[in-house]
Amino acid sequence: MNRRQRLQTITQVLSEERVSNQAELKNLLAARGCRVSQPSLSRDLQALGAYRTSNAAGSYAYHLPGEAGPRITPRVFNQRFSLAARSVQSSGFVVLVHTSPGDAQGVARLLDEADIEELLGTVAGDDTVICITIGDASSSDVCRRLSALIE
Secondary structure (H helix, E strand, O other): OOHHHHHHHHHHHHHHOOOOOHHHHHHHHHHOOOOOOHHHHHHHHHHHOOEEEEOOOOOEEEEOOOOOOOOOOHHHHHHHHHHHEEEEEEEOOEEEEEEOOOOHHHHHHHHHHOOOOOEEEEEEOOOEEEEEEOOHHHHHHHHHHHHHHHO
16 A cells, blocks of 8 residues: 555544544554554644644644634633643744643644634744744744743
8 A cells, every 4th residue: 555545544443433543543454454654644643733732621633724623612621732732932923832742732832723813823843833923022922822821
């Protein structure tokens, strides 16, 4: 199975099944005749823009971009952000949010779903989220508000 076919299969599985982690996805793919290594699967998920979110019960599931999902409430945002974020810093138009390893994509998604007016967008690594704001003053304001959630 080539990469294009594998990406199609992953998309199909994620749209049909509730998948909570990569090991589970790897097993579901294998059941469909698609063998893939964990590093390749991780790259494939990134290429598809797949992301994991948790529900109110704390269980996780992968989603694809464009899937309709519930809008995040301020209470849920505050709770999830305070659990995942470790520190917040700002400089110029940038706010850096440091997280535990592996939590940055979830935090970036939270920030994007929160529709914070001053944020233009986010980029997530493994344990750091880069947030671009509309200006220096906005950066300081966003940093101050987010820092208050983790103190």
